[in-house]
Amino acid sequence: MTSETYPHPRPARRRGRTVLGITVALAAVVGGIVYVVNDSADANGAAADAFLEKWSQGDLQAAAEHTDDPTAALKGLTRYQTELRVGGFKADAGSPTGEGETRTTPFEAEVVLKDAGKWTYSSRVKLVEKDGEQLVHWEPAVLHPKAGAGDRLVRVTRLPERGQVETSDGKSLDGHAPSLVGVVGEPTEQGLSNAGLNGAEASEVGLSGLQYRHQKKLAGKPGTAIEVVSGDGDGPGKLVYQADGGGAKSVSTTIDLPTQKAAEGALADLEENAALVAIRPSTGEVVAVADNPPSGANRALTGRYPPGSDFKVVSTAALLQTGVAPEDPLACEKYESVNGQRFENQDTFTLPSGSTFADNFAQSCNTGLISLRDRLSNSALHDTAELFGIGATWDVGAATFDGQVPVNASENDKAASMIGQGRVQASPLVMASVAATVRSGTFRQPVVVPSAVKDRRPERALDSGIAEQLRDLMRKVVSEGSGQEALAGISGDLGAKTGTAEYGEEDPPRTHAWFIGFKDDLAYAIMAEDGGSGGADAGPVAAKFLKGLA
Structure with a gap:
């Protein structure tokens, strides 16, 4: 037995026997414990004392040797200890009774069961003589008085009704x-x-x-x-x-069942792996988490994906902080070259002469945004992402991936990061939180299980002017930009951002479809793996979700 072994038993207390009219007792010191035994060849109880002492010490082999069937005894004692998960055992022997074949020694057993408390019971061992030696008679009743021939003791776990x-x-x-x-x-x-x-x-x-x-x-x-x-x-x-x-x-949890049902319904007909997360911007409460297929990987909270043009919300916040204004003229060309690397727009579209920064945002022009990269330091995107909580460790009460926006290592790295490519990664939860932060003007760390959240990230307000500009830009996506067709006919205060994120090594590359947005006090993110285009493919999913809330 290990250090969990219960303390050694107290000495058995009994009176010395009278031999030829003289009371004789011998104090035997064994393992630092005094046992009183009789100075007589056929003294009752000596074998019982030794057996119970060794059992209490966890020396099952030695205990078994004090029985008339050491093999069976060792097997029984070992099974008792392992199957019942005994953490400690103590036997307190009483005075032996009877003579001849009726000789017995009673004892009080105190058993510490791992994870199940203390068990006490009274029992006794029978004593026999074999080849002139006093031994404990081995039988199942040694382990417990209710155990008969062929019986064994078993531990049964009874689980309470599980919580929901x-x-x-x-x-x-x-x-x-x-x-x-x-x-x-x-x-x-x-x-x-x-x-x-x-x-x-x-x-x-x-x-x-x-x-x-x-x-x-x-x-x-x-x-x-x-x-x-x-x-x-x-x-x-x-x-x-x-x-x-x-x-x-x-x-x-913070899940709202009607919103959850609308989210699940929006994904139900998709063939692609997909996820949808919805957040209440005023509180940060996650009100819906849906995945397609419904069971299996939790892409919604733990998926790691390039967010594509949805990340332009963060890039735009960084540019607005440098003094860029939505009404500033900004050309949207087919291509933008950075140190020989060519960036282009989806389907290589362009915008007409006289377009503004707001037009570039609304139509999700990559080249126009990247052309402003010189305004940003290598740490600008990383630092601005922190205003949205991205890259911090979130404590939401569930497993999550909380995004990463590394400090840029080069101009090419910066250009890719500005459009949510390169080393930028996010989960649908993170991007829903980006939309929620824009809607409320304050980053509130999402939460799923309030009672389990011990270290929620502190709230962090955006500059009020920048927050309002971001809201207007996202509204423009709906009113006249890449989200207009998908969200046509849906009422409320609507804002959105479409995203198409390239991945893999194929030429042309495959794309994930993204769509983030807000409607009144609700923000959401939708991602479909290998799903095509944000506006054309993820946009209708967003519309189905919002219509399902009515």
């Missing part, structure tokens, strides 16, 4: 947001470790999502029973110990 993952108003999320909620299933080694359990204690644990992250709260504390069962395990066992479990609690 709930919406913000206490409704079950069962059947919704499966990638966020996660799954419960047969325990894996990692799942058991997370739950603080072993395979004997759990038939199922949270394997992913919030079910995994909040396993201990959702599962509560398992109850434990010790039963005596027949050797073949058939039939009900005889209950000899029970420690009640309980304490399972539900996990409340």
Whole structure:
């Protein structure tokens, strides 16, 4: 037994026997513990004392040697300790009784069960003589008095009813947001470790999502029973110990069920892998998390993608801080060359002479924006992204990827970063937060499980003038830009930004389709892997989502 072994038993207390009218007692010191034994060849209890002492010390081999069947005894003692998960055992022997074949030594057992409290019971061992030596008679009843021939003791875990993952108003999320909620299933080694359990204690644990992250709260504390069962395990066992479990609690999220249903409906007909996240800008509460396919990877919160032109919201904020104005003239040419690297617009479109910075933003012109790169230092995009919380570590109560915008290493790196390519990466959650920050004028770190958030990033307000300019620019995308067709006929205060992000090594490259936006006090981001164009392909998904809210 390890350092968890319970302290050695106290000395057995009994009176010395009278031999020829003289009371004789011998104090034997064993392992620093005084045991009183009799100075007689057939003295009752000496074998019992030695057996119980070694058992208490965890020396099961030595204990078994004090029985009349060491092989069976060692097997039984070992099974008792391992199957019941004994953390400590102490036997306090009483005075032996009887003579001859009825000789017995009673004892009080105190058993510390790992994760299940302390179990005490009274038992006794029978004593026999074999080849002139006093021994403990081995039988299952040595382990517990209710164990008969062929019986064994087993530990049974009884799980309390599992808590639920709930919406913000206490409704079950069962059947919704499966990638966020996660799954419960047969325990894996990692799942058991997370739950603080072993395979004997759990038939199922949270394997992913919030079910995994909040396993201990959702599962509560398992109850434990010790039963005596027949050797073949058939039939009900005889209950000899029970420690009640309980304490399972539900996990409340910020998810709004009607908004969640609208998000899931918007993705339902897509063939591509896709994700949609919706946030309440005034609070930062995440009100919808949807993925296509619904189960499996949580792309919405943990996906890592180049955000493409949706990142122009951040690039524009950086340029506005340098004094660029929406009404400034800005040409949108087919190509912009940076140290021999050619950047172009989707389908190599151009804008007419006399176009402004606002026109370039509304139509998502890459070349016009990149042509202003000299206004930005190598750290400008990184620093401005921090105003939107990008790149920080978020504590939302669920697993997330919180984006990255490295300091630029070259002009080419800067040019690519300005249009959300190169080393810039974001999740749909991050880009929904960008739209939410523009809508409210303040970065509020998103939150999914309020009770689990211990270190929410502090709020950070944008310059009020810049925030208002960004809102107007995003409104222009809807009123006359690349989002106009998709959101036609939808009412409310609408703003948007379309995005098409290149990835891979193919020529021409494949593209992810992005669309972020706001409608009143709701901000959202949509991403479809290999989905084509932001306006033409992701835009209709946004429209379906917003219409589904009505």
